[in-house]
Structure formats: C-alpha cells, structure tokens
Amino acid sequence: MTTTAVHPHAAADHEAHHELGWMRRYVFSTDHKVIGIQYGVTALLFLLFGFCLMLAMRWQIAYPLKPLGILSAIFGSENVKNGVMVPEFYNQLGAMHGTIMIFLGVVPLGVGAFGNYVVPLQIGAPDMAFPKLNMASYWVYFVGGVIMIVSFFVPQGAAQSGWTSYAPLASIAPLGQTYWLIGMIFLITSSLLGSVNFIVTIVQLRAPGMTLMRMPFFVWAQLVTSFLLLLAFPPLEVAGVLQLMDRLAGSSFFDPGGLVVSGEARLTSGGGNPLLWQHLFWFLAHPEVYVLILPGLGIIAEVIANNTRKPLWGYKSLVYSTIFLGIMSFIVWAHHMFITGMGTTMAAFFAATTMIISIPSIVILTAFLISLWGGSIRFTTPMLFALGFLPMFAIGGLTGLPLGLPAADIHLHDTYYVIGHFHYVVAPGSLFALFAGVYYWYPKVTGRTMSEFLGKLHFWPSFVLMNGIFLPMMFMGLGGALRRGYDPTEYVHSQATQGWNVISSWSAWLLGLVQIVFIINFFLSIKAGKKVGANPWHATTLEWSAPSPPPHGNFDEAPQAYRDPYDYDPAARNGFRAQADPAEA
C-alpha cells in the first residue's frame, strides 16, 4: 500500500514560522496541539458542569420534595420553591445534563481534544491538513457551548424536553428550546468541520512508511469516528433547522395538525409527523453512541499494548470490526423506536441489525482481553483505567441485548434500565478510557507525569462508585421504574425500588468528591510533576519520538514509520522497537 508524504507546504510553513503574538499562539491558534488542549480544557469544564447538574437532580430523585438546603440559594427563586426544586427546573437539568455530557463533554474530549492532539503526532504529520478550519471548528464549538449555558438564564430557563427533544413537546416548549436548537446547529457545524479535517489529515498527511495497516488503532478509531460524524450529523442539523422553523416560522414539519394543547386548539397547517423527528434524531444519535465510544476504544488499545509490553492481539480484527461497526451503526437507529408502534417486519429488521452489530463489539472486547494473555502487565494509572474500562464496557454492551430484543424492550423501554445501560457504556466506559488517555498522554503534553499515587486514589473509588451509581439502575429498570420522573415515588410500582435511588445518589455525590483528587493532580502536576523525556512509557508509536512537549511542527526531524505500531518485544532494548526507529527495520 502506498503512503503519502508529509504535506510539503505545511512542512515548509512550519519550518519558516515566525514568532506569533500571545493571542495567536494561545487563543486563536492554528496549532493542532494548542487546539487539542483548548478542546480538552473546555470539554473537561463542560463535563464538570454537566456532572454537577446531575448531582443536583439526584437529590430530588433520592429524596423527592425534600428541601435542597443551601443549594436553594444557588439555583434561584424561580427554580426552587419553598426550598424544593420545581419540576420544570428538574426537566431542564435532565435535558441539559444529557446534552452537555454528550455534545459538549465526551465527544469534544474524545475527538476534539485527543484526536486533535494525538492523531497528527501518531501519523507523523506536522499539523492537521486545514489548521484554520481546525481553529474555526473549536470556536464554533465554543460558541455553541456558550449558547447552551446562556439558555439557563433566558425566561423560563433552558430546554426541558429531554436531550432527545421530541416534537411536538419541544415545538411548544419555552424559549430555552430555541437556544438549544441554535446551540446544536453550532455544535453540529463544528463536528462537521472537524470530521472533514480528520479524514483529509489521516488520508493525506501520513508520514512515509505509515501505511494504513501500520496506523495505530487509535488513528483508525478516529478515522471511523470522523466518517460517522460526517455522514450522521447532517440529518440532525436539518432536523434542528426544521424544528426551529416549526417554532419560529409557523411551519409544521413535525406537527400533524389538529392538536389541542392546554385546552386551546393549536393553529398550524399540520401535515407533519412527530415520528419524522425521531427518525432524523436517532439516525444521528445511534452512530453518536459509537462516536462516544470509538475514541475511547482507541485509547484503550494504546494503553493496553503499552502496559502489557506485547503487541496488541488481533490488530486486523480490531480494524475490520471497527469499520464494520461504523457501517452497521447507520442501520440500527430505529431500535430506539420499537415502542412507537412498529410492525413485526420492521422490528425484526432493526432487531436483527442490532444483534449483528453486537458481534464486532464482542470481537473488539475479546481482542483486548486476549491481549492481556502472555503479557507482562504494568499496573500504571492509565492501565488501571483501561482495565477498569473492560468489564464496565462489557456490562454496557451486554445490557444492550435485552433492549435490542423488541419483546423484552416492551418492559424495559424508557425505564432506568436504559439509563444504566448507556451510562455503563459512556461513564465507566468512555470516561474511564478518556481518563486513561489523560494520564497516558499528559507527559507528552506537559513534559511531566501526573502523580501515580493520586491517580490510584482517583481510580479505585471511582471504579467502585461508578457501579454504585449505575448497577442499581438495572434493578430499578427491571422493576419497571420509569426514567425522567421528577418524583419516582409517585407511581406505586416504582416504590419497590426507591431504596436503590438513595444508594445511586450517594454514590454519585461521593464520585463528585473523588474527582477533586483528579483536578488537584491535573493542575498540581503541571508544575510539580516529575519531569520526563520524550518517551517515559517506553512506547512505540510516533508521538513518543517527538519531544515532550512537541514543538511547533511536532518533530525535530521529519519522521518515518519503519514497522507495525506495537512492536513490543522483551528481546529489544527497553522491551520495544519504536515505529520511527530505523534500526532492525
């Protein structure tokens, strides 16, 4: 397979770069590393914010209608009456928690931060193919985030129709929903700009010798993710514009007409269909699940190979499974809609595709597990998070099976079982992988390591508490407890599982405390972390051949890939052969 040389103009530009002002270097930078850090810091802040929204919600869920105490003053008199959170504020917290964690937190961290920082380094490129587009992508994302935050302060608050924004509820919702839609249009535009950039960069800017099958698995994961973003997001962007038109311009794309809302006839032309929104939404939102998880799987592959000190088992299976997963993810979306009134034929089709897509997931998980066999496993902090990821991702994946079987879904749909399932995938799943990535590449970004002691103090309680939050949700879901309930004790069938909510909430609040350890470690290590050289983990891939932190243009010399990405071997010096090392090539 042929490879493409480093973009000649890009290299020349970097060699001839002149000193830029502070604003151009650190704020409106076109350097992929600075943009990666910008994405990373912004996404971590959004994750913290979205997480805090959930911590507030969990009070109302565990102790319905009990006063919030000192938090009442923070949320304001509109949102808290007589010390108790009001339902409309609870609905805002729910909708915005989902939106922020997914679109402003996990995806920008996995793709915008790690993808931006690591991909060009791993393929031996001096930067992304379109640096200005890259900068635009970040700032459009930033503006989208600001719009989402501002929406909390508009009359009647932020969006409150769930992160899924189903019409017609969203069409008739207060002003915050308009902000949500405009914010989403910015966020989607940002993702589209980014995905085009990643695809061109990976295809065009690979260093000599970096054939497709020599690319680290992380790069493959980012490539497939970019295609998912590029092909799945446009329908949602269109849907967002259509819902905006329904709200502002009197159209009725999602309004069938003849509605009577709060006793008043709603005068619209009608002719639309609420299910159209769901189809357009889930056409994005199911591939989005893989957008959330694939960068994480990429990180896990890097960390496992590095810390087992042996090549990744089944590299080709991993690559082909990931591509297959990406393709299949476009034809499973309606399994989120079994309960809308789907007939047997369509239910059978989407259930079958859902069962089929579980196979590559199992292949990937199995490859990671077998990669442990025969290794010399180092229990570093990144490895602990990677190892913690495996059983959690397994639970997340396995609990998708009953939801994908239409008959079982009748009972489980819209219950806490669904919440538990996808949170196992994205919280102790994706987020653990992203934490592994932070600990793993922190030395590359800063030239210093994070504290191993604090890292372990972060991991172990997080591992226990994540299960404390989400395992109870499985029991509650089996009991039939419905999601999105402001007061879960209103329905008698949910009272039988209400005790689990208390455990879940306390686990969440303690998890919040534990994250303080991470925050301290993250900032303290910038100055106090142990100074390290280019390759503190004795890793193989190209980014570890660049100085830590890499200079503008990334490499002191144009790199070349001489071998497969994971050439770990006890017989070699320090137990590995770097991809960029021509010796023994």
Place this chain on the structure above:
Amino acid sequence: MLAAGYAWRLPLDASTHGGAIDALIHMVHWFMSLLFVGWGIFFVYCLVRFRQRAGHEAVVKLPKAKPSKLVELIVVIVEAVLLLGFSIPVWAQVRGSGHLPNPEDALVVRVVAEQFQWNIHYPGRDGVFGRTEQSMMGKENPVGLDRSDSDAKDDIVTINVMHVPVGKQILVHLTSKDVIHSFALPLLRIKQDVIPGMSTPIWFEAAKTTDAIRDAMARTYMVEAVDMSMLKNQVAMAPIEAEDGTVIVAERADITDTVLEAMKAAGVREIRAAPRVPTEIACAQLCGLTHYRMRGYLHIDTEKQFADWMTREEEFLAEEEEEDY
C-alpha cells in the same frame, strides 16, 4: 429478602402474554451473566498470572486463539435463537397487526392522552363510538364527544379511571391530543407510545383482578424504618389500633403522613400495606411539566364488578342528561 425499596427482579405479571416477555428477559440475562462471568474469570486470571514481576517476560507470539472464535460463534447462535425463536414470535403475537383481537370478541376502548391525564372513552352498550370533534374538546368534554350523534348517546367517558374485566381481551385505540405520551402498564407488560396524529391499536388480557394483585403485593413494613416515599398511595391491609382501642387506620384506608406519625407515636411496630390501585396507568414518555404525575387507575374487575361499574356509569349518564333538560 432485601428491605423495602430494594426489589431487584421483575414485578408481578398480571397479563396473559407477560409470561413470554418475562421468560425472554430471564433467558437473555442468564446468557449475559454466563458470558460476563466467563470473561471475568479469564480477565482476573490474566491479571494475576501475567502481572509484571521479576523474572517474568511478555510472550510476543501467541498462537491463533480458537476459543475466541468459539465464543463469537456461540454468541451469534444464542442471539439468533433469542431473536428468531423468542423475541420476534412474542412481538408478532403481542404487537403484530394480524394478532389484534376481533372487536366483536373484545372490549374496545379509546384512550385519548393529554397533558397530564388519560381520557378513557367506552362505546357503550351499542358498541359504536360516537363522533368526536376537536372543536368540542374542553375541560368538561375532554375527548370532544358530540352527544347529538346517536352513536354517542350511550358512550361513557372517564378521566384517569379505566375499568376492564379480567379474562377478556381488551382492544385499546391510543391517540393523543397534544404531545407524545406512552401508555404504560408495568404489571401487564404493556408499553406503547401515543403519537398525536396517529391512532395506535394495542391489546391485552388481564389474568388477575386488581383485588388479587393488591393481595399479592401486600407486604409488611417496619413502621420505624419506613417513610412516606415507600407508602405513598398505599392502603392498610388490616385495621391498626392503638393500645386504647382507637383505630389509627382502618382496613383499606389510605396511609398518610398523619397516620404514619400516629402509628409511630402509638408504638405500632409493623404494618401490612399494599398499593390502593396497584395497576396504575403510567406515562413512560416525557410529556411536560407534571409528566411524573400523569397517572390513571386501571381497575381489573371480575365480570360482575365490571357490569356493576358499567351500570353505575350509565346511571350517572342518565342523571346528567336529566339535569341538562
């Protein structure tokens, strides 16, 4: 047994079709558990056996792993069996349009959802639904029934109260006036989104009466350890008296904050309670501000109870007509 509030299994099933759904859920969970335990044993074994230590080196070349192919093959086969052998046939039976009951053999009901109530519309003795008009919808006439239509004269409309006879197929036509709701009967393994602009038919057949379900769900609570979150909308299954013989709570009376405090004050140690109407109609789809309180009461009656209820409703209707004159 875990304390109140910590149930971890499927709730009681009171339908004729729910057993098949429960069996599928059990089967798939057994399969998931086996797979997870298998992976877990391998995982822990690897972590212990292949941990980095003095004198231990990684083995670079591993033989082709046949067990992994075997695991993948088993997963494919089991998933195919669960899907084709169980899930799709059950779905076809419960949701397939070809399996809807014959309206002449079933009780046919219209359910019209709105924020935040369930409007139940019975066709009456003639079995024909009267005409409904959007323009006639209002607080007093939630489904917009045109009583001037001859078919509408005997129609019965209730809000949040639905009576059905046990052992008879019920055919429900679901519609919504405003936003998407979801008609959920957790104890009858029924859940169906209610989409505005569409009429969606579903059916079910109850195998137990509400009274029988209430008896089956009754449990004993330790008064000191319980709070109202566990007892909301529940009734006492037996009268409770203080030492001086005063009745604190009568049989089938609601348990309230006051009742609970009175029991604590009187030193009552335990109470046997059950949901007043255990078969609630829940809304499973976020539908707005007080979505969480959108609750109807499904009463599964014996044939006689149902006939008596229907007669009472007809008498109410006749009284209303007289008042109108």
